[in-house]
Amino acid sequence: MTYYYPLKMKPSSCFFIILALVSLSSFSYALNHGEAAFIARRQLLTLPENGDIPDDLESTIQVPFTFENDRLRSAFIALQAWKKAIYSDPNNVTSNWNGPDVCSYNGTICAMSPDGRNEKTVAGIDLNSEDIAGHLPVELGLLKDLSFFHINSNRFCGIVPQSISRLVELSELDLSNNRFVGPFPMVVLSLPKLIFLDLRFNEFEGPLPKELFDKKLDAVFLNNNRFEYIIPDNIGNSEASVMVLGNNKFGGCVPKGFAKMRNLEELILINSGLSGCFPEEITTMKNLTVLDLSSNKIVGSLPTSLNKLENLQEIIIGDNLFTGIVPEEICTLPGLEKLVIKDNYFQGMHQSCYNIKQVNITNNCFPGIPDQKSVEDCNLVLNQPIDCKVMEKTGCKPPKFASPSNRTNSEVPTTKPEVVNNPPPIPEVPTTKPGANNPPSPPSPSSGPESPPIVDDNDSSNVPTPSISPIPVPEPVDDDDEEDRAPTTSPFFPTFEAPEPAKTIVGQAPRSAKKYVGQAPEPATKSDGDDDDNDDGGASGTFRDITLPSNVE
Missing domain, CATH: 3.80.10.10 (Ribonuclease Inhibitor)
Structure with missing residues (x-):
């Protein structure tokens, strides 16, 4: 036929x-x-x-x-x-x-x-x-x-x-x-x-088009693509209850426009290239249940006004550059069941935070607690306070300090590159005069004990730690992050095991991003047997007498 x-x-x-x-x-x-x-x-x-x-x-x-x-x-x-x-x-x-x-x-x-x-x-x-x-x-x-x-x-x-x-x-x-x-x-x-x-x-x-956020959508899942540039400032016009934008290549500040999204229940921005300080405007999102800002370069402290989000169940902000103390006001939220602050520079948290069902504080700057950063790593960040207002004026460029143990990524473009028709000439490097085989000898030091060199705090070349490399360094793979990586499969072989979204009633839009492959990763569970008497990776003190609650990692 x-x-x-x-x-x-x-x-x-x-x-x-x-x-x-x-x-x-x-x-x-x-x-x-x-x-x-x-x-x-x-x-x-x-x-x-x-x-x-x-x-x-x-x-x-x-x-x-x-x-x-x-x-x-x-x-x-x-x-x-x-x-x-x-x-x-x-x-x-x-x-x-x-x-x-x-x-x-x-x-x-x-x-x-x-x-x-x-x-x-x-x-x-x-x-x-x-x-x-x-x-x-x-x-x-x-x-x-x-x-x-x-x-x-x-x-x-x-x-x-x-x-x-x-x-x-x-x-x-x-x-x-x-x-x-x-x-x-x-x-x-x-x-x-x-x-x-x-x-x-x-x-x-x-880039994401501005028209996307003027569309009356209830659920938007755009994670794990190659979207880039700054998130449009009209994002607050969206009526979505679930928005997942993670694992893309955005840049700039966390948009304050999120505060206008009155219907939003789940905000997931994991690994989105965002930087700057935590926008306090987010604390007006009364319906928010899940907040995931993990794996970005957000700095500063957590505002106590987060306690206004009475429906919040999960706070996942691991792998950033947060500092300060996690306040009591946040940890006493009535519905909070999950607090993940691992891989930051927090110096402590209120005792009430230990009562949360699932807590992960690994690799911070808590004194006297196991599995924390070294004093040297902590001081690299803690000794350089952040002015959030100044950062905002400069477009929230990622900070230049970085711990050797902290994951570093190359900077993400926040604006489209400009075409330069006539680039400025490159200045010539001065050369020695003909016949000069050796450079001039430095002046002889005066007698007496040698004084320590003067280090200019503003000169990044004097910082005795690795700078952020312009070449992306592969990030260690954690088994618990499996759901947040793109499916590892050849595009033409039928043998791959693709992540499968939760089954839903036919014709009904799923209501929870937690059921999807774009969800926040579960914190890694530390194995037993880490009580090394010689371990001095924490900020100070010894660990042999410290016992954390079973719910704390």
């Missing part, structure tokens, strides 16, 4: 070339920039000029079946085009995508039309975790009655076609854990009923 399609979506040889390259390069678990751009470029060659489908497409296609209504006919055309755009289907999900009964196709969900005409239509697509490889054809825009489109944890690649804008009934779009590339897909912001957007674990890059 033959079908005729004016837009022939034949499998492109480029995908087999990429497959060969991946197999030769072996174990390249994520697409690099070149591979990502190559796939997008090849897919663009198969798309119409505007990336959308012609208005007369359906009338030009010969379909040798009769259908109950035109909606099902359109769905048949769309699904047959999509089947041709699939290059690998190891679970044979699309093996029954034949014939006119589209409601019996694997992964399709049918319901009565939303316009009250009492017509059966394809209302949902659910192909989660099927390991399918392919791309999205423009014909998917014919599925105009779709309410949800879930294809997470597959190997779809390329770009999101412009024809998606025709899905006017779509409320949930889940493209997570695939290999989509390019800038933020602006087309998704044209969907009038969209409330749930999940793009995490892909290869999207570039």
Whole structure:
């Protein structure tokens, strides 16, 4: 049986070339920039000029079946085009995508039309975790009655076609854990009923558009992509209750605009390249239950006004540059169950903090407590107080001090680089005069005992510790951080074990980011047997007589 399609979506040889390259390069678990751009470029060659489908497409296609209504006919055309755009289907999900009964196709969900005409239509697509490889054809825009489109944890690649804008009934779009590339897909912001957007674990890059935060979305998951530059200042316009932006390459201050997000329940900004002081404006977010600012370069102390967040259940701020004492006001929050402050420079915390169900204080500057930084490491930061107002005026550039034991990252660009047409000339380095074989000898020191050298505190070259390297240093991998790393898999092999989001009721947006792969990492559990009598890694004192509660790491 033959079908005729004016837009022939034949499998492109480029995908087999990429497959060969991946197999030769072996174990390249994520697409690099070149591979990502190559796939997008090849897919663009198969798309119409505007990336959308012609208005007369359906009338030009010969379909040798009769259908109950035109909606099902359109769905048949769309699904047959999509089947041709699939290059690998190891679970044979699309093996029954034949014939006119589209409601019996694997992964399709049918319901009565939303316009009250009492017509059966394809209302949902659910192909989660099927390991399918392919791309999205423009014909998917014919599925105009779709309410949800879930294809997470597959190997779809390329770009999101412009024809998606025709899905006017779509409320949930889940493209997570695939290999989509390019800038933020602006087309998704044209969907009038969209409330749930999940793009995490892909290869999207570039800045986030301001329009994203003017869209009425309830849940936004953008973590583990390549987004960069400063988070737009209108983020406070968002009505989202869950927002996960972690593991991207943002920069600058933690936006004060978060304070305007009255509906926000979970704010997760892990490893986002943020710096500056903790914005006290966040303490006005009355509905906040989870606050995760871990693995950034945030400095200063925690404000006592955090006690205004009476619904807060988790505070996760590990791997930053916080200092001071964790105040009692925070630790006595009625619902607080988790406090992770590891890998900072805190000098202590109130006794009430030890009553929290789960506490991690490892690698701070607590005196007389095991598993803390050395006095030398602590002094590198504690002896250089931070002026938060000055930092804010300078764009919250990351501080230049760094402990040898502290993770250091290269600085993240906070603005788009300017093009310099005529760079200034490089000054010449003075050279010795001809015939001078040896440099002049320094003046002889005066007699008497040698005095210590004078060290200029403002001269970073005199600091006897490693400076932040411009070359990123690989970070040690912790088993408990497994959920926060992008899926370690080749984009074309069906053997990877992709992180699977929690199952939810069909058609219902998930309500908690804690159920997703973008969640905050659990603190590492210290093993027994660390009571070395010669251990002097703490700030001061000995550890043999110190016994911490079982809930404290």
